[in-house]
Amino acid sequence: MLASLLSLISVISRKLTPESIIMSAQRERTFIAVKPDGVQRGLVGEIIKRFEAKGFKLAGMKFMQASEELLKQHYIDLADKPFYPGLCKYMSSAPLVAMCWEGTGVVKTARVMMGETRPADSKPGTIRGDFCIEVGRNIIRGSDSIESADKEIALWFRPEELTSWTQANDSWIYE
């Protein structure tokens, strides 16, 4: 009886540490997609490996062929660019992997890990710096701000498709 009571107190106190409450309030998420060229070149595992090794948590993932309408919505801020129609058509032409990653500073850090839009400007060690040479086939997409991340995650995922790392179970709570 005493042992169960102590165990219950231990579980409650682990769940309600000030750190876990702060992490829950500060949870940051970003939208990442391995583009059709990244999927076709077999780079999905490599990209997931880099994000996991860095310490980010995968909160959602789907392998899908997106509609051109979804891509037009996703890239709406680029609607006046000459490459916009081709970009939306290409991105919807074959399966991609849409992901939601979570962790402190994930929006900014993911952009650093990706490299620059133009592969030629991307340093070795970044995803685009290591694996591609064409701007129109630059393997990966990542949200450029917390506001875009929120919009993009809502566009690509239903809430029930995302795991909440701070609530799922004991071993998933950040400490």
Ligand SMILES: Nc1ncnc2c1ncn2[C@@H]1O[C@H](COP(=O)(O)OP(=O)(O)OP(=O)(O)O)[C@@H](O)[C@H]1O
């Ligand atoms: N000049 C260009 N010609 C062809 N495609 C381009 C050009 N500039 C950008 N793109 C494509 O459009 C995508 C979106 O452009 P954006 O300026 O938002 O770059 P990004 O934020 O680095 O990339 P992404 O949005 O894919 O994460 C680029 O990743 C690239 O694939």
